[in-house]
Amino acid sequence: MAERLLILGGTGEAAALAEAVATAHPELHLITSLAGVTRSPRAVPGEVRTGGFGGVQGLKDYLSDMHINYVIDATHPFASQIAAHAARACNDLEVPRLKLLRQMWQRAPDDNWVEVADTAEAAEALSHRGAKSVFLTLGIRDLDRFAGLDGTRFVVRLIEQPAAPLPIPATVIVGRGPFPADAEETLMKREGIDAVVTKASGGKATEGKILAARALGLPVVMVTRPAMPDGPTVESIDDALNWLTDHMT
Ligand SMILES: NC(=O)c1ccc[n+]([C@@H]2O[C@H](COP(=O)([O-])OP(=O)(O)OC[C@H]3O[C@@H](n4cnc5c(N)ncnc54)[C@H](OP(=O)(O)O)[C@@H]3O)[C@@H](O)[C@H]2O)c1
Helix, strand or coil: CCCEEEEECCCHHHHHHHHHHHHHCCCCEEEEEECCCCCCCCCCCCEEEECCCCHHHHHHHHHHHCCCCEEEECCCCCCHHHHHHHHHHHHHHCCCEEEECCCCCCCCCCCCEEEECCHHHHHHHHHHHCCCEEEEECCCCCHHHHCCCCCCEEEEEECCCCCCCCCCCEEEEECCCCCCHHHHHHHHHHCCCCEEEEECCCCCCCCHHHHHHHHHCCCEEEECCCCCCCCCEECCHHHHHHHHHHHCC
């Protein structure tokens, strides 16, 4: 039977990894798992399964039933629950697991970053600064945390059109990265943005807003990353491929 790799996905990196694995190791049976959050996920080579596993035990059952030999967790840096579940399930079953974690952005000396622990603190930081026009790139969750900011309008960028009205006064922009810095700068100027709010997601695809904020001298309120489980971690597709090749029997 062909060896089986499970990629925990939902990111551009996971899709790029699936492409790279399909090319480098066509003999592998490749499965990408998606949480099912977006209605139109990117196409990837190999099998795709969708939806939660049902906690650690559900994931353990899946890994056993599907005879998974390797797991690469390429989920988003803020997807801490699935990362913890994957670590526990793989440790218990002794299935080799790798975390592919995109590289954090580098802070330049002139950057005005306000690092906060969560979205509630991000809203507080905005109210202290009296921001009037805010570029909010946190996704659809927790937007109600920003509802109390009277006199602030938001430009909210989402991957897809929201199913219900947002709980804050906002212009919605629908788009999927990569977002080049010059286009981000144009958007910020056009919308009169005076503060940017983001997760510390890192990676090249969404670094444009950081570079644009730097060029325009705008503050960036940044929600810091959650801790990730211990274990082997790489930042690039090439290093993930090397790990896989080293582990394949
Ligand atoms: N958080 C973000 O900012 C963000 C941004 C872009 C993309 N994403 C992607 O969206 C997905 C959900 O993110 P999240 O922050 O809600 O994750 P999370 O809080 O870590 O996970 C919540 C639950 O969703 C299920 N799940 C998450 N990722 C899964 C996957 N790849 N395959 C199957 N089930 C998965 C698991 O359910 P069970 O316990 O039932 O197994 C998990 O316990 C992730 O796959 C992530 O890569 C997240």
